[in-house]
Amino acid sequence: MQPDCLILDIQLPAKDGFQILQEIHLHNEKYFIPKIMISIQNDKQSRIKAFKMGADDFIGKPIDIEEFIVKMERHLQRKKIFDHSVLIDELTQVYNRRFLEDTLPHYFNDYKRSGHHFSISIVDLDHFKRVNDQYGHSVGDLVLVEFAQFIKSNIRSSDLISRYGGEEFVIIFPDTSNDEAKHKLTELINDFSAKKFIQNDHTFSVTFSAGVFTVDNENVTPKEALEEADTSLYEAKRSGRGRVESMQKAGTNKKSLNVSVIDDDIIIRTILTKALHSLQIPHFDLNIAVYEDGPSFLKSNRAKEDVGHFLILDGVMPTMDGIEVLQKVKQSSNAEVFTVLMLTGRKSTDDIANALKFGADDYVTKPFSIRELQARIERLLTKLI
Numbered sequence: 001m002q003p004d005c006l007i008l009d010i011q012l013p014a015k016d017g018f019q020i021l022q023e024i025h026l027h028n029e030k031y032f033i034p035k036i037m038i039s040i041q042n043d044k045q046s047r048i049k050a051f052k053m054g055a056d057d058f059i060g061k062p063i064d065i066e067e068f069i070v071k072m073e074r075h076l077q078r079k080k081i082f083d084h085s086v087l088i089d090e091l092t093q094v095y096n097r098r099f100l101e102d103t104l105p106h107y108f109n110d111y112k113r114s115g116h117h118f119s120i121s122i123v124d125l126d127h128f129k130r131v132n133d134q135y136g137h138s139v140g141d142l143v144l145v146e147f148a149q150f151i152k153s154n155i156r157s158s159d160l161i162s163r164y165g166g167e168e169f170v171i172i173f174p175d176t177s178n179d180e181a182k183h184k185l186t187e188l189i190n191d192f193s194a195k196k197f198i199q200n201d202h203t204f205s206v207t208f209s210a211g212v213f214t215v216d217n218e219n220v221t222p223k224e225a226l227e228e229a230d231t232s233l234y235e236a237k238r239s240g241r242g243r244v245e246s247m248q249k250a251g252t253n254k255k256s257l258n259v260s261v262i263d264d265d266i267i268i269r270t271i272l273t274k275a276l277h278s279l280q281i282p283h284f285d286l287n288i289a290v291y292e293d294g295p296s297f298l299k300s301n302r303a304k305e306d307v308g309h310f311l312i313l314d315g316v317m318p319t320m321d322g323i324e325v326l327q328k329v330k331q332s333s334n335a336e337v338f339t340v341l342m343l344t345g346r347k348s349t350d351d352i353a354n355a356l357k358f359g360a361d362d363y364v365t366k367p368f369s370i371r372e373l374q375a376r377i378e379r380l381l382t383k384l385i
Contacts, residue, residue: 003033004079005072008055010039010046018053025054032082034075038063089163091141092148100162100170104222107172108215116277117216118174119181122229123151125167126207126241135199143197143206150192155184170226175277177285178214178246179256185210185244193242207242209233214248257284257381258307262291262325263314263343268366272312272343275370279378284308293317294325303329309337310381315344315355323354330359339380343368 006024010017017037024035034057037050042060050058057071087099095103107118125131125147132140144167151161151171160172173181193207211232213225228248236245261272269290276288291297294317302309311329315322322344329338342360344351352363362376 005075006033006035008035008037010037010041010050018049021050021053021055032079032086034079036071036075089148092145092163094148094152094169095160095162097162097164100160100164101222103160104172107174108220108222108225111215112218114278116175117177117214118172119176119178119212119214120225120229121171121173121181121185121210121212121244122164122226122233123169123171123185123208123210124233124237126209126237128167128206131204131206135202135204139197139199146195146197147192147206147208150195151188154188154191170229176214177287178212178248179285180287181212181214182244182246183287185212189242189244209236209241210244211236212244212246212248214246256307257286258302258305258309259286259288259312260291260297260302260309261288261312262294262297262317262322263312264292264317264319265314266292268314268343271370272373275374276377279374279381284381294320294322294328298325298328303332304334306334306337309334309339310377311338311340312377313340313342313360315342315351323358326355326358326360335359341377341380343373 008017008021012020017039021035021037024033035055036057036059037055038059038061039046040061042058047058056075059068059071087095089096111117125143128140128143131143148161148163148169151169155161155171155173158174162170164170171185173184176184189208189210193205196203196205211229211234213228213232215225232245232247235247236243239245259276261269261276263269263272269292273288273290276286279286289302291300297303313322313325317325322342326340326342329335329340338359340360340362342355342363343366344355344363345366355363361380364373364376
């Protein structure tokens, strides 16, 4: 709940805008959020009251759109300048430690409310002192900047990277299991280590190590989670560097299960992803991925892996029909690892019979109830234990 700008009407049904403004100010006092009050109630007393309660601007109705846009741009620019001066690390241009310490508790509160686990990683550049000693601190700074921007551009927009201090950074991966975080960090380590730096005709590369801790217990505190991630980072360093480790004991007996969604409708893909993340499956770490058509899935390395795989497959797609995808999956060399749930708008008994005939384990027709779909998925996953 940290918007870049808040536009608030005074006349609202449950609470008036003044009450909401006061509550927001209490909950976000550490952050600068431009707050604009709008109202048909444009008298001097209302405007003064709004400013006294923390509003940064007041716009009367009816609104002049041209003036409104100019004011919005000005407030957003002020917000950007403030964030960069207070919350952004000056060198690397990613969030700083202060922002991390203020933000991290929100992830824990969200976990307690929603049950959505998340992973925290501390990453550290390997032998960074050698870079400073051999090439100078200006080159070391360049490596830090390149590293921070590399991570930022190769993680999801929902992920968060902060500079923790020196050459250490913290990455938060929302809705991400321990195995998923380790897999992503391994990819990042491999890709960054291939990057070449050139200084005075000398070419060198830099690796980094990472420690991961997944928050899946309400009793864990932010301090404890960071300490656990740091312990895992130490193990990665001790084990040779250029690798990711997790010393997490909880959940080590869980099986990794690939879960793939193939559907050409982005809205359905989004709904299904959220539904899957909200599942509480105690025996599995779900490694979730989505595909917009059958060929992209069948060409992926994921389709060839010899590990448990739960597939949610749309029956009607333009590039390759769901039944065709189902047939190819069930004819593959690793067919026995797949459990398939067909999801489609076709409701004829012949279509359902064909899906089951070619190896589907269950069949759900659209439109579907999220609760019913989750129950079907949980039932199928329970059979895999």
